[in-house]
Amino acid sequence: MTAPEQADLRQRLLDALDADAMRPRAERRGLVNAMLDVVSDDLTARDVDTARLREAHATMALQAGHYERRWESTVVEAQRQARRADELEQRAVDSAWNTMRLGEEITRLRKKLAAAETENTRLHALLAEGLPIAEAAQEASTVLGTVLALHRPVQRGAMTICDACSPRRGDGPSRYVLVGWPCPTADAINAATLPTT
Numbered sequence: 001m002t003a004p005e006q007a008d009l010r011q012r013l014l015d016a017l018d019a020d021a022m023r024p025r026a027e028r029r030g031l032v033n034a035m036l037d038v039v040s041d042d043l044t045a046r047d048v049d050t051a052r053l054r055e056a057h058a059t060m061a062l063q064a065g066h067y068e069r070r071w072e073s074t075v076v077e078a079q080r081q082a083r084r085a086d087e088l089e090q091r092a093v094d095s096a097w098n099t100m101r102l103g104e105e106i107t108r109l110r111k112k113l114a115a116a117e118t119e120n121t122r123l124h125a126l127l128a129e130g131l132p133i134a135e136a137a138q139e140a141s142t143v144l145g146t147v148l149a150l151h152r153p154v155q156r157g158a159m160t161i162c163d164a165c166s167p168r169r170g171d172g173p174s175r176y177v178l179v180g181w182p183c184p185t186a187d188a189i190n191a192a193t194l195p196t197t
């Protein structure tokens with residue numbers, strides 16, 4: 001911006017030096033004043049530029065301060081969000097851990113329940129099997145007792161005979177052989193029932 005003025009000033013100075021000896025005093029004064037005016041204009045222009053630059057610098061400094069504060073608040077916010085994220089992550093980890101422990105506990109209880117149900121089913125089956133057997137055993141014992149009661153010992157003189165197996169006087173065809181007691185039937189029933197009674 002100032003280059004043409006400087007070139008002009010230099011040229012005018014050179015011209016003035018060339019013509020110095022021949023020019024009158026008033027003309028030389030006018031030339032010097034003109035040179036001073038140019039310098040003064042140049043300084044004024046520079047002052048204006050400097051003022052403009054100062055203004056621009058102040059504006060930029062303001063903006064920089066603004067951006068710096070925004071940056072600081074952004075950093076603070078980012079840190080706050082990072083802490084929040086950490087908290088949430090920790091909570092998620094805790095929650096997952098509790099869920100896993102709860103799941104393990106449920107699995108353990110389910111296993112216990114399944115085992116208890118299996119045992120219950122087994123006991124019911126045993127009871128269902130055992131009841132008829134016990135009833136049948138009771139019935140058999142009763143029947144055997146009745147049969148054994150028929151094959152009771154009876155004394156005939158010096159001999160003990162079986163009441164059911166030996167003939168009785170007046171009963172159908174007479175028998176010639178008295179069967180001693182215990183007879184084979186009584187023996188068999190006693191042998192069968194002795195271990196349990």
Ligand SMILES: [Zn+2]
Nearest residue numbers: 151162165183
């Ligand atoms: Zn008998």
